[in-house]
Amino acid sequence: MIILIFLILTAFISLRVKDLLSAAMIFGVYSLLMCLLWAGMGAVDVAFTEAAVGAGVSAVFLISTILRTSRRSSD
Amino acid sequence: MxxxxxxxxxxxxxxxxxxxxxxxxxxxxxxxxxxxxxxxxxxxxxxxxxxxxxxxKDEATIPILYHDQVHGAHHAEEGDHSDEGAHHDETHAMEAIAKEATHHGNDHAVDADHAEVDEHEADHVIDAHVMHNESDHAFEAGHGGLDIDPNQFENPxxxxxxxxxxxxxxxxxxxxxxxxxxxxxxxxxxxxxxxxxxxxxxxx
Missing domain, CATH: 1.10.287.3510 (Helix Hairpins)
Structure with a gap:
């Protein structure tokens, strides 16, 4: 229940914040919370993959793109 | 409210x-x-x-078979369970598959009926399969079997x-x-x- 509420909060904040680097980090937190939720629901294989791919590789992709382009966002 | x-x-x-x-x-x-x-x-x-x-599912655990659940189920070992009960050797699993293949031909219709009667969770394909497996044991009594309940596991x-x-x-x-x-x-x-x-x- 608490994880679900934090999930909504992190999704909202990561799309709200103007600095793209912090948006990427908060998106990583969102992925990790999602992973915890799935591990709690018994989908351990999905949770493993999400932890490796969602929180790890996606965040690296986003950060590398942000460093190659610009860090500011207009909205 | x-x-x-x-x-x-x-x-x-x-x-x-x-x-x-x-x-x-x-x-x-x-x-x-x-x-x-x-x-x-x-x-x-x-x-x-x-x-x-x-x-x-409430009250359900992760869809992995434990050792004591597989124990004594050598004859009922099927192709898709052979990876879960990893301690069984390959030849045994192959033997079981061959046995199943000959077995399935005659009582397939009966099994389908059986699974529908006690349809607790029969809309899930996997559960239906496990049930099918269970009702098989009713026929080959004395061979022993997997003592598992589909409601015990989540749908994988x-x-x-x-x-x-x-x-x-x-x-x-x-x-x-x-x-x-x-x-x-x-x-x-x-x-x-x-x-x-x-x-x-x-x-x-």
């Missing part, structure tokens, strides 16, 4: 709808291309959350499907970010309205 109960009862599904709509809103109305892609990822994970919630079918969806999600995110970098090289910005402005005033 009823509304509050429905809200608390299916809280996962309400959260899934909210997160999905947040992602859709970001995809449609954000100007920054990276923000759009983050919104797309949020949208995808919301769908995965929905499917994993479908497979969840949705987990397997969603595993693929996660990998597809990171692939689409990677392609989108690559296109974003190309656009930045071309236009010098990752804001959508500025790109459209440049296209309109004539980049040529």
């Amino acid at each position: 009823v509304a509050i109960e429905a809200l608390a009862d299916k809280f996962n599904y309400w959260v899934y709808i909210v997160i999905m709509m947040i992602g859709l809103y970001a995809m449609v109305s954000k100007n920054n291309l990276i923000k759009k892609l983050i919104g797309m990822s949020v949208f995808q994970t919301a769908i995965i959350l929905f499917y994993v919630s479908i497979g969840y 079918l949705v987990h397997v499907l969603m595993l693929t969806a996660i990998v597809v999600g990171v692939a689409t995110l990677g392609v989108g970010l690559a296109i974003t970098q190309k656009l930045y090289g071309e236009f010098g910005t990752i804001e959508e309205h500025e790109i459209i402005e440049q296209l309109r005033t004539g980049n040529d």
Whole structure:
């Protein structure tokens, strides 16, 4: 229940914040919370993959793109 | 009162709808291309959350067989259980498959009836399969069998499907970010309205 509420909060904040680097980090937190939720629901294989791919590789992709382009966002 | 109960009862599904709509809103109305892609990822994970919630059962554990459940089930070992009971050797599993193949021909219809009668969770394909397996033991009494109850385990079918969806999600995110970098090289910005402005005033 608490994880679900934090999930909504992190999704909202990561799309709200103007600095793209912090948006990427908060998106990583969102992925990790999602992973915890799935591990709690018994989908351990999905949770493993999400932890490796969602929180790890996606965040690296986003950060590398942000460093190659610009860090500011207009909205 | 009823509304509050429905809200608390299916809280996962309400959260899934909210997160999905947040992602859709970001995809449609954000100007920054990276923000759009983050919104797309949020949208995808919301769908995965929905499917994993479908497979969840109360009082159920993860879909893995433990040693004592497989013990004494040598004759009932089937092809799809041989990877779970990894301590059985290959030849044994092969033997069991051959045995099953000869066995299935005659009492398939009977099994189908049986599974429908005690349909507790028969709409789940995997559960139906496990039940099928159980009702098989009724026929070959004395051979021993897997003493498992399908309600004890969560439905692993949705987990397997969603595993693929996660990998597809990171692939689409990677392609989108690559296109974003190309656009930045071309236009010098990752804001959508500025790109459209440049296209309109004539980049040529």
